Amino acid sequence: MELPKRAGDSPSAVELEEGKIYAWCSCGLSENQPYCDGKHAGTDFKPIVEKAETTETKYFCTCKQTKNGPLCDGSHSN
DSSP, X not given: OOOOXXXXXXXXXXXXXXXXXXXXXXXXXXXXTTBOOSTTTTSSXXXXXXXXXXXXXXXXOSSSOOSSTTBOOSGGGO
């Protein structure tokens, strides 16, 4: 099983806008973290795509070890 590349050591604050669609990079290869830029092509990874239900700040994982993608679950501390 291929493991994702660690893209950071702390979560990224993301200002979500209600109704807007966000694609979170799950592979760690994107140059536009924490968002997908298609660099996963040729791997088994796929972005996690979600539509924001409300306008709010969320913290997206950059270590790529979260069990709750795209949201940070503190895995970067382990």
